[in-house]
Amino acid sequence: MSVLKIKESDSCKYDLISLGEIMLRLDPEHARVRTARRFDVWEGGGEYNVARGLRRCFGLRTGIITAFADNEIGRLLEDFILQGGVDASLINWIPYDGIGKTVRNGLNFTERGFGVRGALGVSDRGSTAASQIKPGDFDWEDIFKNKGVRWLHTGGIFSALSESTADTVITAVKAARKHGTIVSYDLNYRPSLWKSIGGKKKAQEVNREIAKYVDVMIGNEEDFTACLGFEVEGLDDIITSIDVEKFKTMIRAVVVEYPDLKIIASTLRTVHSATVNDWGAVCWAGDSFFEATHYPRLEIFDRVGGGDSFASGLIYGLLTTGDPAKAVDYGAAHGALAMTTPGDTSMASVSEVEKIMVGGGARVVR
Numbered sequence: 001m002s003v004l005k006i007k008e009s010d011s012c013k014y015d016l017i018s019l020g021e022i023m024l025r026l027d028p029e030h031a032r033v034r035t036a037r038r039f040d041v042w043e044g045g046g047e048y049n050v051a052r053g054l055r056r057c058f059g060l061r062t063g064i065i066t067a068f069a070d071n072e073i074g075r076l077l078e079d080f081i082l083q084g085g086v087d088a089s090l091i092n093w094i095p096y097d098g099i100g101k102t103v104r105n106g107l108n109f110t111e112r113g114f115g116v117r118g119a120l121g122v123s124d125r126g127s128t129a130a131s132q133i134k135p136g137d138f139d140w141e142d143i144f145k146n147k148g149v150r151w152l153h154t155g156g157i158f159s160a161l162s163e164s165t166a167d168t169v170i171t172a173v174k175a176a177r178k179h180g181t182i183v184s185y186d187l188n189y190r191p192s193l194w195k196s197i198g199g200k201k202k203a204q205e206v207n208r209e210i211a212k213y214v215d216v217m218i219g220n221e222e223d224f225t226a227c228l229g230f231e232v233e234g235l236d237d238i239i240t241s242i243d244v245e246k247f248k249t250m251i252r253a254v255v256v257e258y259p260d261l262k263i264i265a266s267t268l269r270t271v272h273s274a275t276v277n278d279w280g281a282v283c284w285a286g287d288s289f290f291e292a293t294h295y296p297r298l299e300i301f302d303r304v305g306g307g308d309s310f311a312s313g314l315i316y317g318l319l320t321t322g323d324p325a326k327a328v329d330y331g332a333a334h335g336a337l338a339m340t341t342p343g344d345t346s347m348a349s350v351s352e353v354e355k356i357m358v359g360g361g362a363r364v365v366r
Helices: 048-056 072-083 140-148 163-178 191-197 199-213 221-228 244-257 306-320 324-338 350-357
Strands: 016-019 023-027 040-044 062-065 067-070 092-095 107-111 120-124 151-155 182-186 216-218 263-273 276-285 288-291 295-299
Touching: 016 048, 016 163, 023 072, 040 048, 040 072, 048 062, 048 306, 067 072, 140 163, 151 163, 151 306, 163 182, 163 199, 182 199, 182 306, 191 199, 199 221, 216 306, 221 244, 244 263, 244 276, 244 288, 263 306, 263 324, 276 306, 276 324, 288 324, 295 324, 306 324, 324 350
Parallel strands: 016 062, 016 151, 023 107, 067 092, 151 182, 182 216, 216 263
Antiparallel strands: 023 040, 107 120, 263 276, 276 288, 276 295
16 A cells, blocks of 8 residues: 655656755774774765665655865765765765864764673764754755755754754755655754754754655654653653553554554664664555564664664655555665665665565575
């Protein structure tokens, strides 16, 4: 069953465009940031990771709307994007002042965690080019009307960077809706980002406005509580598990308030340790719930980006099959595979995803 009216592929330049910030991720491998002597370097960003996964794993045509300071770090980020196959022609390049006082590119130091030590992210992203994006920086009519975009993906991380990025998201989703582009939004609540611009109250004000123009909403139980003000009974400050039935009750309340939402999806994670999680997902569509194949005690190599890979798998399933039951399985399988490799972005192939979906195991392939 299809609950979304998606534009035909041959009528659009892009299957999906993401709007968001991309940072340089510095990874101390198995060490700690505080004691590291070397770092692996990757690119990553909550919204971008979805476009990259759809391009590299699933072979769709994707692009990124963002901004970089025009220096060597920005060009390194561009090189990563080009390696990932994501179209970089919509990047806004901002002249660099030489010291990063007025504009710079963001850095994200990320520990993967191990056992009882959880993953840790330390971002250095003040005054970034992306955080200064304004609604008028891009020609939305040209992007959505002339170029053509089947799907726009953005989220709460980019919305939280500044007043102007929140305004940009609202402008973009309105323009996308006007031209028949499907809009997905990952709530992705980050207290550290909202803290400087009004905290949870501001997060709810912004996200409740954006939600009016969203077709596909993605988020876990904490996201819906913090960003939209919906409560899950029994939700603690430290979430170790979630009763799926209570979560479903909350989703029913969400769709009453936002009747234009077509699909709501969430990952379900129980954390036994940084390296062992129960993993699954649930999707609401057409007044029905669909649960993905559950992955109990999934071994985790690097959990950062797992939710973004779930989102890209979900979107791929919806774009290609229109079936929410298949889509949520694509998402859960892709997220599971993405957490077996380092970096924010997926290294999986569509054949590997589909093998996992039908119960394929980890036997050696020769």
